[in-house]
Amino acid sequence: MDGKRIGILTEGELLTLKAKMAHGVMRYRKDVEAVIDKSCSGGNVRKLLPYVNKNIPVVADLQEAIELGINELLIGVAPPGGGLPPQWMNIIEEALASGIRVANGLHIRLAEEERFKKYKNNIFDIRYSYVPKEVAHGRAAKLKKNVILTVGSDCASGKMTTALELHQCCKKRGMKSDFIPTGQTGMYIMDNGFAIDTVLSDFMAGAIEDFVCEAAIRNDFVFVEGQGSLIHPAYSGVSLGLMHGSAPNIIVFAHDITRERLAYFDKAIPTLEEQIEITERLAGYQRSCKVLGISLFAAGMERNAVEEVICEMECKYGIPVFAPLVTGCDRFVDILEDYR
Amino acid sequence: MDGKRIGILTEGELLTLKAKMAHGVMRYRKDVEAVIDKSCSGGNVRKLLPYVNKNIPVVADLQEAIELGINELLIGVAPPGGGLPPQWMNIIEEALASGIRVANGLHIRLAEEERFKKYKNNIFDIRYSYVPKEVAHGRAAKLKKNVILTVGSDCASGKMTTALELHQCCKKRGMKSDFIPTGQTGMYIMDNGFAIDTVLSDFMAGAIEDFVCEAAIRNDFVFVEGQGSLIHPAYSGVSLGLMHGSAPNIIVFAHDITRERLAYFDKAIPTLEEQIEITERLAGYQRSCKVLGISLFAAGMERNAVEEVICEMECKYGIPVFAPLVTGCDRFVDILEDYR
Numbered sequence: 001m002d003g004k005r006i007g008i009l010t011e012g013e014l015l016t017l018k019a020k021m022a023h024g025v026m027r028y029r030k031d032v033e034a035v036i037d038k039s040c041s042g043g044n045v046r047k048l049l050p051y052v053n054k055n056i057p058v059v060a061d062l063q064e065a066i067e068l069g070i071n072e073l074l075i076g077v078a079p080p081g082g083g084l085p086p087q088w089m090n091i092i093e094e095a096l097a098s099g100i101r102v103a104n105g106l107h108i109r110l111a112e113e114e115r116f117k118k119y120k121n122n123i124f125d126i127r128y129s130y131v132p133k134e135v136a137h138g139r140a141a142k143l144k145k146n147v148i149l150t151v152g153s154d155c156a157s158g159k160m161t162t163a164l165e166l167h168q169c170c171k172k173r174g175m176k177s178d179f180i181p182t183g184q185t186g187m188y189i190m191d192n193g194f195a196i197d198t199v200l201s202d203f204m205a206g207a208i209e210d211f212v213c214e215a216a217i218r219n220d221f222v223f224v225e226g227q228g229s230l231i232h233p234a235y236s237g238v239s240l241g242l243m244h245g246s247a248p249n250i251i252v253f254a255h256d257i258t259r260e261r262l263a264y265f266d267k268a269i270p271t272l273e274e275q276i277e278i279t280e281r282l283a284g285y286q287r288s289c290k291v292l293g294i295s296l297f298a299a300g301m302e303r304n305a306v307e308e309v310i311c312e313m314e315c316k317y318g319i320p321v322f323a324p325l326v327t328g329c330d331r332f333v334d335i336l337e338d339y340r
Numbered sequence: 341m342d343g344k345r346i347g348i349l350t351e352g353e354l355l356t357l358k359a360k361m362a363h364g365v366m367r368y369r370k371d372v373e374a375v376i377d378k379s380c381s382g383g384n385v386r387k388l389l390p391y392v393n394k395n396i397p398v399v400a401d402l403q404e405a406i407e408l409g410i411n412e413l414l415i416g417v418a419p420p421g422g423g424l425p426p427q428w429m430n431i432i433e434e435a436l437a438s439g440i441r442v443a444n445g446l447h448i449r450l451a452e453e454e455r456f457k458k459y460k461n462n463i464f465d466i467r468y469s470y471v472p473k474e475v476a477h478g479r480a481a482k483l484k485k486n487v488i489l490t491v492g493s494d495c496a497s498g499k500m501t502t503a504l505e506l507h508q509c510c511k512k513r514g515m516k517s518d519f520i521p522t523g524q525t526g527m528y529i530m531d532n533g534f535a536i537d538t539v540l541s542d543f544m545a546g547a548i549e550d551f552v553c554e555a556a557i558r559n560d561f562v563f564v565e566g567q568g569s570l571i572h573p574a575y576s577g578v579s580l581g582l583m584h585g586s587a588p589n590i591i592v593f594a595h596d597i598t599r600e601r602l603a604y605f606d607k608a609i610p611t612l613e614e615q616i617e618i619t620e621r622l623a624g625y626q627r628s629c630k631v632l633g634i635s636l637f638a639a640g641m642e643r644n645a646v647e648e649v650i651c652e653m654e655c656k657y658g659i660p661v662f663a664p665l666v667t668g669c670d671r672f673v674d675i676l677e678d679y680r
Contacts, residue, residue: 107542136574138605201544202447202537204577231625234476236584237544240570241577265478270625281618285571285610 003031007062007070007100009091010037013077014058015048017263020156021105022076024185026052028164034058034065035076036091051299051325062091062098072101074188084108089115096122105184107198126184130194136205141247141286145216146339149248150226150295151279153269154262155235158254158297159226160186162324166252166336167223169329175340178215179223182208182242186225196227197238204238205245212246220340224248230279233265240282247286250339251279252332256297257309272317293332296323303327343371347402347410347440349431350377353417354398355388357603360496361445362416364525366392368504374398374405375416376431391639391665402431402438412441414528424448429455436462445524447538466524470534476545481587481626485556486679489588490566490635491619493609494602495575498594499566500526502635502664506592506676507563509669515680518555519563522548522582526565536567537578544578545585552586560680564588570619573605580622587626590679591619592672596637597649612657633672636663643667 006029013019014037026032026045034057035045041060045052059065062073073095075088084106092102092110096119103124104110111120140147148166150159163179164186170177179186181193199207208224215222224246228235253276261268269275276291283289294313298306306326313321322332346369353359354377366372366385374397375385381400385392399405402413413435415428424446432442432450436459443464444450451460480487488506490499503519504526510517519526521533539547548564555562564586568575593616601608609615616631623629634653638646646666653661662672 107540138573138607141573197542198540200447200538201541201578201581202575204541205574230580230622233478233481233584233587233626234545235542236625237577237579237581238541239577240580241541244573244576247573267478278618278621282570285576286573 006032007034007065008074008076010076018077021185028189074103127195127198132203132207134206136209140209140212147248148250149224152254157256162295163223165324176219177221178219182225204241208245251291254295293320346372347374347405348414348416350416358417361525368529414443467535467538472543472547474546476549480552487588488590489564492594497596498637503563505664516559517561518559522565544581548585591631594635633660
C-alpha cells in the first residue's frame with residue numbers, strides 16, 4: 001500500500017497515562033493524520049500535549065478521520081493488562097468495513113475475534129507479531145559490544161523515550177547504533193522489535209537475547225527499551241527477564257521526578273540510591289554493568305527548574321543526569337563515545 | 341474414566357535431569373504402572389532412582405506398557421524450553437490410536453498438531469490448562485495468612501519437593517495448609533495449580549496472586565512452588581514474577597549442595613549468603629519477608645554426611661537447615677507452628 005496515514009483512537013483517554021502508546025507514536029512517527037477522541041475534539045495535539053510537539057487535529061469520530069484520508073486506525077490506549085473497552089468494537093468494525101487497516105496494541109487478538117475474522121488480513125495485532133522459539137542461552141552476556149538498557153522506577157517513566165532519543169542522537173553523530181523496542185509503542189514507531197509482555201514467560205530472556213545478538217553484529221551500541229520496574233508488584237518479572245536476557249554493560253535509569261508513588265499502585269517508590277544499587281547488582285549477575293546516568297522526566301517543569309534539579313541530582317548521585325526532552329542527550333552521548 | 345493407570349515415556353532420559361518431571365510424578369503419585377525407556381528396560385525404578393522409592397517396572401516400548409494395563413501416557417521429560425523430540429511423535433500417535441489418553445508437560449501443544457487433531461479430546465496439554473485474565477493488583481501482599489515460597493539457587497534444586505513435603509507434613513499435623521504447584525510436574529501430581537512458564541509474561545504475577553488469594557481463604561499456610569532462580573540467565577524473570585505476585589512472608593531456600601555451577605549453564609552459583617540477602621531484599625518490596633530456613637538436597641549422600649553438613653550450615657548461616665528427603669520436615673514445621 002501507499003505510505004501509512006494513521007488515525008489514532010484514544011476515545012476519552014487522550015490526556016491520560018493510558019494513552020501513552022498514542023503519545024509516543026505521535027511524537028516519533030511523521031504520518032499520524034488525526035486523533036479520534038470526542039473529549040478533546042476540535043483541539044490540536046500540539047496544544048493539548050506539549051510532549052508530542054506535532055500539529056495533529058483531534059476529531060470527534062471515525063468518519064471525520066476518514067475524511068482526513070487515514071488508511072490505518074491505531075488502537076491507541078494501553079491500560080494495564082491490555083483489555084479492550086467493549087464500546088470500541090463497533091468503531092473497529094466500521095473501520096475494517098471501510099477498508100481501513102487496524103493496528104492493535106492491546107493484549108486481545110483482534111484477528112481471532114469472531115466478528116473480525118473475515119477482515120483478519122487487514123488486522124495487525126502488534127503484540128503477537130513475534131513468536132520466540134528458544135529459551136535464553138546466556139549469549140548476550142558474552143558480547144563485546146555495548147548493550148545499553150533503560151531501567152525505570154515505574155511504568156511510564158521514560159524508558160522507551162530515553163532509549164530512542166539516545167539512539168537517534170548516536171545515529172546523528174555517526175555512531176553505529178540500533179534500538180530494540182520491547183513494547184507495542186516502540187514496535188509501531190520503528191517497525192521492529194517485539195512485545196516482551198506477550199511472550200510466554202519462559203522465553204522472555206531468550207527473545208531479547210536473540211534481538212540483541214543480532215543487532216550487535218553490525219552496531220557498537222545496542223539500546224534496549226526497558227519495561228516496568230524491578231520493584232513493581234505486577235511487572236518486575238518482565239523487567240528482570242529483559243535485564244538478564246539482554247545482559248547490558250550500561251544502564252540508564254529513567255526516573256519521573258514528579259512521582260513518589262507507583263502510577264497504578266498505592267505504593268511508595270524506594271529511593272533512587274537503593275534502586276540504582278539493586279539494579280547494578282542484579283544486572284551484574286550476567287555481565288559487569290554500571291548505571292552510567294539518570295534520565296529525567298518531569299512533565300510540565302520549566303527548563304530552568306529542570307536544570308536546577310539536574311545540578312542537584314548530579315551532586316547527590318555522582319553520575320550524569322540528563323533530561324532527554326529538555327536538555328537533549330548530547331552531553332550523555334559524549335560519555336558513551338568513550339565506549340566506542 | 342476409572343482411576344488413572346499411568347505409563348511414563350522417558351525414552352533414554354530416565355536417569356538424567358531431563359526426566360525430572362517423571363521422577364517427581366513417580367515419587368508422589370501412587371498410580372504409575374510403568375516407565376517406557378529402552379535404555380533401562382528390564383530394570384525397576386526402586387533400584388534405578390532411590391529418590392523415587394517405588395516399585396515401578398521399566399519396559400522397552402509402549403506395547404509392553406499397554407500389556408501392564410496403562411490408560412494414560414505421560415510425556416515425562418522436560419528439557420529447557422520444552423521441545424518434543426521428533427521420534428516421539430510416532431509413539432504418541434500409537435498410544436492415542438489405542439485409546440490411551442496422552443498427558444503432555446512440554447511447551448508444544450499436542451492437541452494442535454495436525455496429525456493429533458482427531459484425538460484432541462484425549463490429549464491433556466498440561467501447561468496450557470490455565471489461562472490467566474488479569475495482571476497483578478498487589479492483593480497477595482495484603483494477606484494476613486502465611487505464604488511460604490521456595491526459592492532456589494538453580495533449576496531442579498528441590499523447590500517443588502520442599503514445598504510439597506512441607507505441605508504434606510503440615511497436613512499430617514492437622515495444620516490448615518495448601519500447596520500451589522507452578523510447574524507441570526506439581527500440576528500433574530496434585531491436579532491443581534498452573535504452569536507459570538507458559539503464562540504470557542505480563543500475567544505471571546497476576547496468575548499466582550489469584551491462586552494464593554484463593555488458597556488463603558481457607559488455609560493458614562499456603563506453600564508456593566518456586567521456579568528457576570533469581571540469578572539465572574534464562575529464568576530469573578519467572579522467579580521474580582512469581583515472588584512478587586505471591587508476596588511471601590516466609591521463604592525457604594532450596595539448595596543442592598553438590599552443585600557449584602548452574603545445571604544447564606557454565607556459570608558459577610553465588611554464595612548462599614549473597615543469594616539469601618538479595619532474596620529477602622527483593623521479596624521485601626512487596627511484603628516483609630524472611631528466609632526462615634534452608635532446604636538441602638544432596639543426591640547420593642549418606643544420612644550421616646547430610647546431618648554433618650546440616651550442622652555446619654546451621655552454624656554458618658544462623659537459620660534452620662533441613663533435608664526433606666533425608667531428615668524430614670518436622671523440625672522445620674515446629675517453627676512454622678509459631679506462625680499459625
